[in-house]
Each structure stands twice: as C-alpha cells, then as structure tokens.
Amino acid sequence: MSITGEQASKLHQLRQPTFTELYMPKLVTVWREGYGLADLRADVFAGLTVAIVALPLSMAIAIASGVTPDRGLYTAVVGGFIASLLGGSRFQVGGPAGAFIVLVAATADRHGVDGVILATFMAGLFLIAAGFLRIGTYIKFIPYPVTVGFTAGIAVIIFASQLRDLGGITLAGKEPSEFVPKLVALAGGLNTINPSAIVVAVVSIAIIAGLRRWRPSWPGILIAVVLAAIATAALSLPIETIGSRFGGIPRELPSPALPAFSLAKAKAVLPDAISFALLAAIESLLSAVVADGMTGRRHRSNCELVAQGAANVGAALFGGICVTGLIARTATNIRAGARGPLAGMLHSVFLLLFMVVAAPLASYIPLAALAAVLVVVAWTMAEKQEFATLLRSSWGDAVVLLATFLLTIFRDLTEGILVGFALGAVLFIHRMAEMTGIEEHSPLVADDRPDDGNGERVRYDSGLAVDRDVLVYRITGAFFFGAASAIGGVLDGIADKRKGLVVDFAAVPFLDSTAANVLGRVAAKSHRQGIRLFITGASPAVRRALLTHGVTPPLARYRETIERAVADIKAAPGVNASAVDEPVG
Template sequence: MSASSWSPRALLPSRDDYRGLRRSWRGDVVAGITVGIVALPLALAFGVSSGVGAEAGLITAIIAGLVAAVFGGSDVQVSGPTGAMVVVLAPIVVSHGVGSVVIVSVLAGVIVLAAGALRLGRTVSTIPWPVIEGFTVGIGVIIFLQQVPSAVGVSGAGHSTNAVAAAVESVMGADWPEALLPLATVAVVTVIMLLLGRVSGRLPASFIAIVVVTIGAALLGVPLATIGELPHSLPLPTFPSIDLGTLSGLIGPAFAVAALAAIESLLSARVAASMSDTGPVDADRELVGQGLASIASGFFGGMPATGAIARTAVNVRSGARTRVSAIVHSLALLAVVYLAANVVSVIPLAALSGVLMVTAARMVSPTVIGQVMRSTRSDAVVFVVTAIITVSFDLIVAVGIGVAVAAFFALRSLSTASGVHREELAGAPEPGDERIAVFRIDGSLFFGAAERILDRIGAHDGVEVVVLRLSHLQLIDATGAHTLTELVTALERRGVTVLIKGIRPEHRTLLERLGVIDSLRHPNHLFVDLEPAIAHARSHVGRTAAAAG
C-alpha cells in the first residue's frame, strides 16, 4: 500500500476480514475448538509460571485472543499469553508485585498501539535471522528452567530473577525424596506428549497428557499441589489505579514488554502468512490489534498478550481460513470458565510444568541450530551471543545487542567488499601518462570504509592529475562525502589536479552539500564520461611539461 493511498481506516476492522466465510466457516469452527483445547493448558501454565496465577493466563487467552482476532492484521493469528512474555513478566512480578502486571499490560498496550498508528510495523523485518533464532533458543532455555521449582515441588524458591539461579536454588532447597512425586508427574506428561506426537501431530497432546495425569492423581490420591479455585465467570473490567510513583517505576518494564509483544506478534504473523494463502499480513494493523488486546486484558486483570506462534501454527494446520477461528478459540476457553472451572482447579501444577518443559524443549531445534552454526562464522557468533545474553540477562537487551553485533559484521563485510582500483589509461600510451592516475571506487564509501579507501589514493606520489571514477560507487554517506572533500582539498594543496567523473544522480546532492564539487580547482573538472576526462588530464600534463620546458 503506497503512502498516498494509506488512510487510518486501513487500521480498522472491515467486512473484507470475513471474505469467504460462507465457504470456510465449518473449518474455522473446527480449527477454533482445536486451538482452544491446545491453548487451555498453555494459558493456565503460562499464568502460573509468570507468577500472576492461572486465572490471569486464562483471562488473557480469552480477552486478548478475542480482541486481537477482531482488530489484528492477520486472518489466522492466535494471540494470548506466551512463554517469551512469561520470561519478561516473572522478574517484574518479583520486583514490583503481582498488581504491577495489570498496569504494565495497559501501558505496554498503549505503546504497541501507538507504534501501529505510527506505521512502525515493518521494522521487524530488520531483525536478522540469527538474532531471531538465538532469541528463540534463549527463551526456550529460560522457560525450561522456570519450571524446575514446580517440577521439584518448590513454590517461590528464593528471590532471584535469573532463571538459572532460581532453578539451582530450587533443586538445592527441594524436600527430597518427596520431590520425586512431582518429578514423576513431569516425566509421565513428557512421555505421553512425546508418544502422541509420534502417533499424530494433530492430536492435542498437552491436553490429553494433563487429563490423564489429573485423573490418575485423583484416583490414586497422590498429594500434588494443584491450580486451586478458579472463578466461574469473567471479572468485570476495572481501570487499574495508578499513582505517579508506581508509574515511573513501571515505564521501563512496560517498554520492554511492548517491544517483545511487537516483535513476537509480527514474527508469528509472518510465520502464519508463510504457512497459508489467506492473504498478506498488515503489520501496522497487527500492532494496533495487539496493543488493544493487551489494554483490554489489563482491564480484566490479565497479562500482556502477543501472537502465539505454536497456537497459530495449530490453527493453520487445523484448516483455519478466517479470523473466526481465533474468535471461536476464545469462546471455547470462555466456556471452560463458566462450565468447567471446578474440573480445571484440580490440575496438578507439576503437570503444567511438564507441558511447558516439553514446549520449551521443542523451541530448541537442533536442525535450526546446526543450520545457523554452519552458515557463516559471523552469523554463528551473532546467534550464540544473542542466546547467551537472553539466558543470562534480558530478552530485549539480547535482541538489541544481537542486532548491533549483526550490524557490525554486516558493516565489516560491506567495508571489505568496497575498494579502490587504479586503472590503465584507455587508448594508445602517450608521453606523460605516468603522471596521470585513474582510480575507480567500487561498492560503498561510508564511515566504515572511507579512510581505508581514500588513504590508498592519497599515498601515490609523482602524480600530477588524479581522475576519480565514481560511477561504480553504490553507496556514500556523510562521512564518505566529507572524507572525499578532504582528499580533494589535500591533493589540490599538493599541486595535484583532481578530476571527478561519473557522479550518480542520487549522490550529487550530498556531494554538493558537503563541498566535494566546490573543492575542485575548476567547475570544468567535473565530467560525465571518461574519455573527455582523460583527454583533459593529458592536455593538463602536456601544458605543464611545456611550461617546465
């Protein structure tokens, strides 16, 4: 969509969102119910793991999933609580308390909404693939480590916000051998999910595993910690109370959550678009939808939401064609709240940990890791650095540093691909040609390469005329243009006449503004073609020789 044809209406729902619904509604309904079954244990588990409770995870899946489905920019995206968001929220809960999540959800939603309104959706395409994969692996490792306390029957182990430290504290502080019971539960869930995954990828393995373990624990009377009582209806929306002191302390976390929500949602939407032919993704509208989803979720006491890659993939594979499937997914979860809250409340927490551990392990793909590590050395470094920083420090910092490292290697590669070459003069040799130097500058003349390239030109002695060929120059920035001006000025000061040939139209304005052309001895020293430039250089050398004679 061109800038001239774009209007704010493009960010709003329309009848076109449901084109083809008459033909696809049955498939959409089936897909929505399927995704709802898959989403139920994940929503509960992510709510518990983040520290805000299973109720908040369920509310987020219902409210945010519905709002994002209606207002988002993808026809098949499914939104709700995700593992990556849990990784960010858990430290916020530890530092600021459970009540802070509602405020962070609303603030982050406003930020994401503003990003969509400002049409910043396309910026996610600037994130390199090794950064995304390193980020994903790091998230998988953190989610797995976050489940260790529940897996060994420890609640609230220590106060560390670092997943590695918290996992170690939990294992050291567990009550052995009683901890073997929740560990066995995790093992049973893992085995069931892996076996069902081998039988058929369409089976809701996590849902079946939780049902089996919950029934087994109840029949055998196994003493396991459970989710606990859940509400039998949705709470009424309320505006969170915010004071300036609390607000100032949560602005930073809100921006981190917003950045993650935007990145993960747009990546998920891109994956969905590559899996189906339901139409392109409107990145800006997707941000608007996700922003509204997090705001609405916060008003109902939920968590910030993002597009969920795994649930979106299940939605597409189940035959979804329109956003009705994501709407049905939310309604199916709503039915659970009103009809089955008592049943859900007896699910063992260790069973949810098992589900998340398997989910986290599947995020770490040995095939993808092998592909990245075998690609190039710089990409492998970017991948490893991003993954390590994600696990050790912070998700958003990891993405920022990963992009910075990737940019460094890209600039270094671009710099080494740029060069300057001295060329032989065309035509039959003439007396004085040895005092003429023709240099062709290739590639890019930017801050990373300017000094190196131009030092080679300035190092030639015994030359009276230098011809600079710029027609092969693809990119030049302010540093390159400024350095070029300094070179021309220095050569002219040494008595070397500089001729410039072939300035590209897109570079001319910059070169004029930074004085490259004005630094030439005469306006006639600017040429379009090489032959007249060589002829002028030879004439200049001839006149100089005659004057010396």
C-alpha cells in the same frame, strides 16, 4: 526508455500505500473478498481446535509467570479476541506467550501483580504508537542469529522455571526469578522431591510426545492434562493442583478497570513496559511472517503492531498479562483450515465458554502436568537445528548467537536482544566494508583487462598507461563510514606531480555523509596541490550527496565517463570543456 534514479524515487513515492491500506484490519479485507458459510464452518472448527490447545497452555504460562492461572485465561480471551479483530494478519492467534515468562515473573517479583498489569497497559500504548510511527517495517532488520539466540535462551529459562513443579520440590522461601539463584535454591530443596509429581510429569510428557508422533491431529496437550487430573483425583495423589495452590479459577470475566496508576509506579515499571513492548513486537511479527510463509499471504506489519497494542491494553483492563502473536497456535490455526481472523476471535469465545462450563474441574489439574506442558513447549521452541547451523556457519554469526543466548539466560532478555543487535550491526558493517574496494584503473584498457583464468581480472599494470600525469581510481561497493577511512587513505596518497585525478563512482550504489566528507577533504587537498579532480559515473543521488558536502567546482568536476574526464584533463588549460560540468541527471 530509461528512468533516472530521481524519477524512480518519485514513482516509488506514488506507489506508497494509503493510511487505510496500511491499517485496515484483515477482517475487513476477508469480508470484502467474500465470506460464505463454508468459510464460517472452517473458522469455527479451527477456532475450537486452537482453543483446546490454548486452554491448558494459557494457565500454565500464567502460573510460570508468577500470577494466578485465571489471568492467563483473561489474556487469551480478551487479548486474543482484540488481536484477531484488529490484526494485520489473517491467521494470527494472540495470547500469553512462553517468551514472556521470564519478564513477567521478574516484574511481578519487583513490583507485584499491579505492576505487571500497569506495565502491560503501558506496553500496549507503546505498541500502538510504534504501529502508527510505522516502526513495524524495521523489526525485520533484527538479525536471524539474534532471534534464534533469544528464543533458545528463553527455552532454557522456561525449562528451569518448571523444575520445581516437575519434581514437586518444596522450598523454604520464595523461588528466585534469576537463573543461577533459582538453580541454587532448587538444588537445596532436592531432598523434598515428590516421586508422585515426577511420575505425573514424565507420563504427561510421554503422552504429548507419543500423540504428536502417532496421532498428530489429536489434542495431545489437553489429553495429557485431563488424564493427569483424572489420575490425581482417582488415586488421591499427594501432589499440588490448581485448586490446592490457587483455589481454582473463576467462571466469568472480571469487570474492566484501569490499572492502579501513579507517576512513581509508572516510572518504576517503565523499563519492564519497554521490554514487554519490544518482545511483543518481535514475537508477533515473527509469527505473522511464519503465517505468511505457510499460506502465501502478506501481513500488514504496522497494522499488526496497533492490534497487538490494543490487545495488551484490553487485557490489562481485565487484569490480564502480556499479549503477543503466537507461532505455535497460529500454525495450529492454519493447519486446522482457518480461512480468516474470525477463527482467532472464535478461539477466544470458546475459551470463555470453557471457563463458564468447566471452571470447577480445573481445580483438579496437577501443577506437574502443566509443568510438563511447558517443558514440551520449551523443547519445541529451542530451534536446536538452527542453533547448531549458526554455530557452524561463521565466527561472526556464532558470536552474535552465543552473546544473545548467554545474556538472555544470565542477564536480561532485553539486554540480550540489544547487545545481539549491536553485534550483528557491527558484523554487517565489517562485512560491507570488506566488500568495498578501490583500485587503480587504466583509462585505456578499462574493463577489457584479461582474465587470470580464475574469473578475476588481472590487476592494472601502470606500465600500460600512456599519460603518466593522469591517475584513475575506481571505487566499488557501498562507500560509507565503514570503508571511508581506508579509501580516504588511498586517495590522500596522491603524488604531487599528477596533473589530474579521476575517481569513478559507476559501481557505487550508496554514499553516506562520512564518505562524502572524506572525498571533500581529498578534493580540497587536490585543489591546493593544483591537481584537477574529476568524478565520473556518479548516480544523481550520489552526486547530490557530494555536492551537499562541498564537493563542487572548482574543487571537483563531474563527467559521465572516464574517457570524457581523461580527455578534459589532457586538454590544454582554458579549454571550455574543462570548465563546464555536465548537468545533474
């Protein structure tokens, strides 16, 4: 039994998931499948493991973002809990991300911490709206060179942002947030380098790298930070710590409160809020895809966007910064044996307990050690092998990659993503247009033309045609605006003496309005010249598009096969077969 395109479309519509299926949190799904004591034990262990990793990272990211370390912890505790509670991925872990360092630091520099919190709140609302509008389905269309380019660019910027604390450099004024001015300012302060800070940073990096290689199951980041804090306190090293710069961290969460709001402030931070939402959507869905690949599960992209939006709103209410799904912590969660979203929720609970119990000890953590942590993060996230592979793969991918990479570093992250996406789209259109072709076709030999020995069919020899008045063209590939001009030029060159023209659409899976309009012009020209135009092999969807754009009798007639169209053209004028169109399938 054959199924027409229209019937297939109706069946697809019948299979569309319901609202509940789209937005049901994975926590509910896991609970319905059966959740036992063994699962709970596994999630407790996984949550504790991730919390140990997240504790120093959350503070380090907050400091690098130009805010106090406690705001990073608030983000991980509140935002991470909500993201796992409502999320569309079983294993996603949310919190502050290194990718946001550039955006948050720039926003804090322009609008203050209040501006960051308001932008985070607004970004959360945008993400919720995007989820309910089902925009999450389309995030996957971002080209791979764009994601690699902006990730590598962010890694470079993170590294540059840590140079001050790595070397214990003292600057006369505020450190610039832009890349080039930052490097210039740091170069001017090289004479203030603190050898003790460099030693602490280098030893911390060595400990993290060594433990990753020889003891990968150990919490290398936490061990390095703790040892650095002990050494700094025991040796009274003259370097900056969390306590000397920020006065420590609180032992409890603040009371929730709405961000300071005014229309002028909201308008001012709107571009930053859009950037936060865009990056949070990309980062969280990429992380969910990675988790799917590691576990064989499937996440709900739009549900995940709604959850990340709610997490950002919640974090902002408690004075936190941007929240997103985190690839490194999500992967750690999976490797630690997590069974469901409860692991991510418990990671937030453990972080809160660490704040309550160990907050006074955080004052002794040297900033050089936290800078070392972010340097390792930047090195890991740079995707160096993928970057090199894309540079070698093709000139188009290399252009998209480098444009995104350089714009992210020297201009703006959002600009880098948008320009990279635009270049990727143009490259795709160019490639699709090259794949679309039109060739003169013999109604006698059809697809039985001989092979040239290399797997290619021999080009049509016009001498084989019996009737010189019949011209047959076959279009192959997607007939869209990128190829419409070239194909339209060929069809417009029809000789005036031709009796009939057949255009075969059997190998055209898709036709857009530009292509339909081009064919409409060809049909009108053929009709004026007395040339009978027949369209063959068009699918129901293609035929409907052509009819909508005026490619209708008597300008053009539709047949199922080339042979039928040629027979009708050869028939004497007035034959009924030539005046009746076959029904639309």
